[in-house]
Amino acid sequence: MCKNHNHISRRDFLKWGAYALGGSILACGKGDDIVQLTATVAPDANTVAAPVLKAGEFADTVLVNGRLYTMDNSLPTAQALAVKDGNILQVGSDEAIRALAGDATQVIDVAGKSITPGFIDAHNHLQVFGSLLDRFVHLLPPEIRTLDSLLEKLKKSVQEANPGEWIQAIYWVTDTMPTKFHLDPISPDNPVWIMQQGGHFGIANSMAMDIAGITPETENPVGGVIERDENGELTGIFYNHKAMDLLRLHAPIPTTDDMLQYIRSAGDLFAEAGVTSFYDNNVRFNALDAYARAGQQRVLKPRGQFYYTLEWPSDLERALNEMPTIDDEFMRFVGYKFLIDGQFPTWYTHEPHNGISWDMPTWDPKIFKKAVSMLHDIGMQISIHTGGDAACDLALDAIEEAMNANPRPDPRHRIEHATLTKPETTQRFVDLGVHISCQPQFLKFFANASDFIDEERAARLKVTREWLDAGVNVSISSDAGSTPWYRPQVTIFGAVTRLGPNDVPYHPEQAMTVEEALYAHTMAAAKCGHEDDVKGSLTPGKYADLVVWNEDYHTVDPMDIPQVDSELTMIDGEIVHQI
Numbered sequence: 001m002c003k004n005h006n007h008i009s010r011r012d013f014l015k016w017g018a019y020a021l022g023g024s025i026l027a028c029g030k031g032d033d034i035v036q037l038t039a040t041v042a043p044d045a046n047t048v049a050a051p052v053l054k055a056g057e058f059a060d061t062v063l064v065n066g067r068l069y070t071m072d073n074s075l076p077t078a079q080a081l082a083v084k085d086g087n088i089l090q091v092g093s094d095e096a097i098r099a100l101a102g103d104a105t106q107v108i109d110v111a112g113k114s115i116t117p118g119f120i121d122a123h124n125h126l127q128v129f130g131s132l133l134d135r136f137v138h139l140l141p142p143e144i145r146t147l148d149s150l151l152e153k154l155k156k157s158v159q160e161a162n163p164g165e166w167i168q169a170i171y172w173v174t175d176t177m178p179t180k181f182h183l184d185p186i187s188p189d190n191p192v193w194i195m196q197q198g199g200h201f202g203i204a205n206s207m208a209m210d211i212a213g214i215t216p217e218t219e220n221p222v223g224g225v226i227e228r229d230e231n232g233e234l235t236g237i238f239y240n241h242k243a244m245d246l247l248r249l250h251a252p253i254p255t256t257d258d259m260l261q262y263i264r265s266a267g268d269l270f271a272e273a274g275v276t277s278f279y280d281n282n283v284r285f286n287a288l289d290a291y292a293r294a295g296q297q298r299v300l301k302p303r304g305q306f307y308y309t310l311e312w313p314s315d316l317e318r319a320l321n322e323m324p325t326i327d328d329e330f331m332r333f334v335g336y337k338f339l340i341d342g343q344f345p346t347w348y349t350h351e352p353h354n355g356i357s358w359d360m361p362t363w364d365p366k367i368f369k370k371a372v373s374m375l376h377d378i379g380m381q382i383s384i385h386t387g388g389d390a391a392c393d394l395a396l397d398a399i400e401e402a403m404n405a406n407p408r409p410d411p412r413h414r415i416e417h418a419t420l421t422k423p424e425t426t427q428r429f430v431d432l433g434v435h436i437s438c439q440p441q442f443l444k445f446f447a448n449a450s451d452f453i454d455e456e457r458a459a460r461l462k463v464t465r466e467w468l469d470a471g472v473n474v475s476i477s478s479d480a481g482s483t484p485w486y487r488p489q490v491t492i493f494g495a496v497t498r499l500g501p502n503d504v505p506y507h508p509e510q511a512m513t514v515e516e517a518l519y520a521h522t523m524a525a526a527k528c529g530h531e532d533d534v535k536g537s538l539t540p541g542k543y544a545d546l547v548v549w550n551e552d553y554h555t556v557d558p559m560d561i562p563q564v565d566s567e568l569t570m571i572d573g574e575i576v577h578q579i
């Protein structure tokens with residue numbers, strides 16, 4: 001297990017370099033045509049009835065002497081809670097809860113500690129996160145910040161590999177962007193692929209491009225850029241998944257057994273950090289069996305939901321024909337994911353920026369709108385990645401057209417990241433009932449945002465206060481796999497402090513309060529996953545998924561929030577982590 005990911009402290013967080021970010025990783029499959037969907041699929045969360053004690057029955061477990069923040073307006077705070085058969089039996093005073101305990105009841109005195117609902121990480125890439133820990137060479141800060149140090153470490157990995165063996169790595173930021181011209185001299189006999197961890201661009205050496213059949217004559221795919229220099233020669237840099245797929249699909253992919261192990265180990269890290277549910281927002285076909293088995297075999301501590309990514313139009317046909325049934329309270333397929341742009345260098349914006357491409361959506365807008373309508377019509381939830389403001393407006397246009405043509409109640413379509421949005425877009429979220437799934441901690445990466453976009457737009461990154469005041473349901477999440485940290489504490493810290501480059505709060509007037517951030521990581525997250533009937537608050541009848549914290553988020557110094565830890569994580573009434 002890589003130490004980089006075991007525990008990111010505030011100090012580590014502050015040390016991370018600056019770079020625009022926003023997205024996800026992984027890929028497979030391609031195609032051009034769209035298929036007509038006719039199946040009816042309507043995923044629904046199970047509703048759990050509140051348990052009732054019969055005469056002579058008692059609670060399985062009671063937690064007493066605590067400070068409960070329930071996220072339930074009918075009883076916002078309480079002292080104690082009782083659990084029966086994996087569900088919350090009752091919430092109330094110590095006296096009332098102790099009365100539910102019998103001789104066999106486990107009584108946990110939490111000594112005044114705070115208790116919240118288990119955190120729900122509404123946007124992450126759990127399987128990829130686990131695979132990055134295991135299969136990729138890490139070229140990350142604080143060790144690697146320069147091109148020289150990157151090449152030095154990479155060279156060692158190449159020397160340890162057998163000739164012809166693929167070397168795959170992740171990097172974060174360097175003083176000079178690597179190209180094939182830097183990679184080729186250190187890797188003459190091994191294909192090399194290094195990906196910026198954000199997941200939307202990467203660099204290959206010449207041998208990797210030879211294996212993939214990429215030549216200077218290879219055309220850019222729709223929505224992707226295979227970069228060439230001023231002489232028309234390949235630089236080795238591939239922007240957006242559409243281009244990256246053409247290269248990286250030739251590298252070895254993990255087996256289902258491997259993926260199962262990645263899911264399990266990443267899930268353990270989540271549970272230790274206080275995450276009791278995760279929504280993997282970018283699952284490709286090759287990971288479906290692993291998720292199905294993870295659910296069936298209960299090898300994973302947190303509960304999971306996932307969104308299947310449609311990278312290419314033909315992925316729709318495959319999904320329709322081959323999607324297995326994955327639908328229980330521990331693992332559920334819930335919807336489809338699109339990406340309309342990448343991270344900053346390829347943000348799709350209304351006005352130009354200084355990156356690689358500003359006017360290129362990754363989907364043909366007509367095909368995209370058609371796909372959204374079809375999925376909306378068959379009852380699916382749709383999740384759309386947007387970085388730039390034009391990407392967000394295109395996503396909302398597609399949702400609006402689908403909903404106008406077929407108004408169905410409460411589809412809760414989601415926009416992921418919504419990193420840059422226009423002022424007038426905020427009301428569209430409200431009108432369409434679209435939820436925002438965002439990561440305010442990304443602001444740390446927007447160093448010198450005004451270097452690549454103008455001040456006016458730089459001031460509108462992650463406008464969480466504006467969204468909340470307008471009444472949008474905003475959840476926050478780690479985006480683990482695409483970021484150097486996975487802990488919800490870092491997410492809460494970012495939402496509350498909005499620390500930006502050089503540790504200066506970035507437009508702090510847009511910050512969330514602690515209460516809002518906790519709600520965004522619990523109840524708002526459950527809502528955007530259609531699970532607020534069973535998760536997200538400490539309410540009788542909901543799953544007994546909760547965390548006892550060593551510090552109270554409400555009273556700890558905000559700068560120390562990243563150090564808050566789970567003392568006890570409970571999922572389904574079972575203690576899955578305790579210190």
Ligand SMILES: [Zn+2]
Nearest residue numbers: 023024479482
């Ligand atoms: Zn992501």
